[in-house]
Amino acid sequence: MAPLPIQPAQYQTVPLTRINLQNDDFRITTCEDVEDLLASIQHAGLISPPLLIKQSSAYTIVSGFRRVAACRKLGWSEIIARILEPEFNHLACLRLAIADNALQRPLNLIETSRAFQKLSSFSGSLKQLAETASKCGLPTNHSIINKIKGLCRLPLPLQNSILNDTISLSMANELAMLEPDTAVDLARLFEQLNLSLNKQREIVTLIGEIARREDISIRQVLAFEAFQHILTDGDLDRGQKGRKIRSFLRQRRFPRIVKAEQYYNTHIKKLKLNHEIKLIPPKEFEGTTYTLNLNFTSLTHLKTIQSMLDEILQHASFKKIVEDKDPHSDKGD
Known part of the structure; x- marks a missing residue:
């Protein structure tokens, strides 16, 4: 950090009643709780006096908002403070405020x-x-x-979600593009479910696409009865709720793909494939190309798998998977 020019600041005793607590011109800190300061100030006093500047008949806090609030809570009537000259300009005061906070700990x-x-x-x-x-x-x-x-x-609930690491900088910027109430609802949802960034993005994308597809608002999507039923289900933990909500949204957004996936999973279970044989469907069940993976350790092993494969080829479920191209013909995706 480039050094700030040293300006004269006199130590003076200032009545707390003359300090303007409503002026936040130079407030940088987000922390307003002073409980952690009370014992320290009671025991050792104000090791680092607040920095004030006199404006008219009152003093404005440049740095030390929490220290001043703690002293008031302790019932003090006056404090020792560093007082800047009245002609000290606003930008210089602001730079001092930022420096004072940044020197104490990294800014959030x-x-x-x-x-x-x-x-x-x-x-x-x-x-x-x-x-x-x-x-x-x-x-x-x-x-x-x-x-x-x-x-x-941003709305305060959204700022709090940033501060408690519920949402990242990138997600905060995505939510900032939405209506404030909608952004707050989503932030609260992410806090409730404790979702990773990728899963948050998946939900934001799915909800947005559903809203556009059905010509409704995002808040209406969040208010779906099935959605709320999952959120309020006391038998589910956060991880289960997150998985069920993402599954519900995906099914609502891609009904044909989800039905095709369910159809595939139903019949793949009937085939009872083990780790030696794996059938991979077309991506998003579009197209007709399937992939068959075989895992074997020797020629003898491969011949055994060949025998298993012959049985699979004759199985009714295999034929349904491969030959029934579109068991659910709705084209709504």
């Missing part, structure tokens, strides 16, 4: 987004924003800035 995605949003007020272009960000130790890649910058403006 929402905090980084807040920093970008606040800095963008002083940048006329993405290039200028990247240059300013570099002086604060923030990412400078234009693509990364674009992906992160808007996160802090």
Whole structure:
């Protein structure tokens, strides 16, 4: 991080009543809980006094929001603080706020987004924003800035899902393209099911395609009775619910393919194939080309498999699989 110019800051005793807690101009941290600070401050005092700047008759917090809140909770009437000169400009204060937070611990995605949003007020272009960000130790890649910058403006439940790692940066950007209420519903669904990114994407894709195909909203898809029945089934764990929901959505989106798959699985079970013989259907049951895999260790073993294969070729279920090209002729996919 490029060093910030040292500016004079005087240590003063400030009444807590004169600190404006409503002004969030320089708030970067997403954490508002102060329980972890109470014992430390009671025992050792304010090791690192908050940084304030005087504006009119009150003081604005530049950094140390949680420290100030903890002192108020402890019932203190005044604190020692570092006071910046009134002429200290807004951008310089903001850079100090970002630096103070970043030096304590790595900024999370929402905090980084807040920093970008606040800095963008002083940048006329993405290039200028990247240059300013570099002086604060923030990412400078234009693509990364674009992906992160808007996160802090997402609905709070969505921001919380990002903070607790329920959804990734890439999924957050996908959900950001949806209606806010819809995005929140999906984030809550992912939190409830604890799904991986790939499975989240599968569900978002399937639900979106179903909504377009049936000319309904995504929220209406989420409200399907069968969908909600799976979610509220107390006999299923999260993994089972996730699998059943993905299966339901896939069947709703690709009814012909799912029926063909069910037809295939019914008859493949009747063949009772073992690890030596594997029949692979056409991809998505389109086309007529099947693949037969044989696993053998010797010529004698292969002759044994040949005998088994002769029986399979005469089996009624094998003929149904291979010769009955389209047992379910609905063309709705």
